[in-house]
Amino acid sequence: MKRHHLCIAFAAVISAGAARAETDSSLQSIEQYREALRDGNPAELFEAQGEEIWKTPAGPKNVSLEQCDLGLGAGVVKGAFAQLPRWFKDTDRVQDTESRLLTCKEKLQGVDIKAIIKAPFGSPEKDEMNALVTYISGASKDMPVKVSLAHPKEQAMFNLGRRMFYFEAGPHDFSCATCHGQSGARIRLQELPDLTIGKGAGVAWTSWPAYRVSSGQMWSMQWRLADCFRQQRFPEPNYTSDVTVALSMFMAAMANDAKLDTPGIKR
Template sequence: MKLTKTAIRTAVGLALGLGAAATLAYAQSAKDDPVAEYRAMFGDDNPAELWQSRGKDLWEQPRGPKNVALAAVCDLGLGKGVVKGAYAQLPRYFKDSDKVEDLDSRLLTCMVRDQGLDRDTLLAHRFGDGDNKSDIEALAAYIADQSRGMPIKVALTHPKEKQAYALGKALFYYRAGTHDFGCSTCHSQEGKRIRLQQLPDLAAADGAKEAMTTWPAYRVSQGEVRTLEWRLGDCFRQQRLPEMIYASEVPIALTLFLAKNAEGGVMAAPGLKR
């Protein structure tokens, strides 16, 4: 079939139009998510896999003065050594510690109490930096991956779980500091952003699911896996609030509140973040 000049112009114009639309769509996607090109380049791969591998070894190897493996003694809520699906149900109340614990604090409990490791040393290396890698971040990456594809489901049955949820909700809306900021200042409305960073509405189910299903995450800008406690602590820093005490009731309560908002979201952690 012989194409007329008009048909050729129309086809070229359509191709150019589709190409421009695709370019614009990608540009908008990259603008909304600065890591989009990085994710596309890596495909299904995530550097967090290196942390997961080390975390698996740390979970299974006997360590500490008591020379025992976490896999033999640490109960994350589903029984000693059970990691499959455990992260998706944290934070939760633990009878043996009489506390509501998230993953970071529960790992500390097991490593100190059951393995005999020094708490201060663990806290001094809670966040990795270059050659100084964090055991907790590696363990978190491995354990979170074991809940991949499972829905978030946290309980509010024990009185201490209810108290923690209420505290987390109050903290989320509490405003203080030199800028009168709170979590809700940035994360309680749709469509807000800081520079290129979109700010999910964590008070709503969709926004909470988007965030809670992808932490812990590999931070491209830092070259490290970070846990949700790190993310919350950094939010406190940006709000000009006093430094958040790691593994204290504050991050645990906030995490429980956000996890309950995200209930039903399907775990995809470790994620890949800016």
């Protein structure tokens, strides 16, 4: 009987070891696939498109966005993405890249931004925003994330983002932490970054915006968050709403000092 139990225990150990080996092999294959994708990232095309949109006069006022202040002064793009979201004095709000671009479009170009906010993801209006974000993010590639929490409203937005990260709701009582609150978790053999630690937050934050191979589209963080809400069975948040900026603030601040690898590419 003892020998029988030992055989069962030994078989279980062998089985577990084989499962781990198979998982490790699968993860290695996924990483090799990702490396292959990075060679010739189509995001470069969107980056070029975004630069053209940035420099082309548009809107009722027929001016470009070249005087848009992204936090480092009018027209300064290099390094700006690495410090967003941040508090802006002129709006007295904490804004991410997309909400700040809407402010610039409205103030500089005279654009009615309500149409952009209401447009669905994948529409020409949102595609233009995604291209702009891709261009802006690319100008900070390889720079460390340096998001400030010095202003009271920056700290308040971070605190709101942290609360939202752990907030459970919907038909399945999901939260962001359900998938991204522990290390070593995975779904469909794909590792899920733990956003509660700097390393995990760095992996997640620094790779968006990203080109989605499966859809052939460029996704900004606003789009990524909207899709996360969908998967949690939550109502879709309003584009550039405080809740989306707060979640971005939480991730970005947790990712401080990680180097940006934007624009990224995903399967």
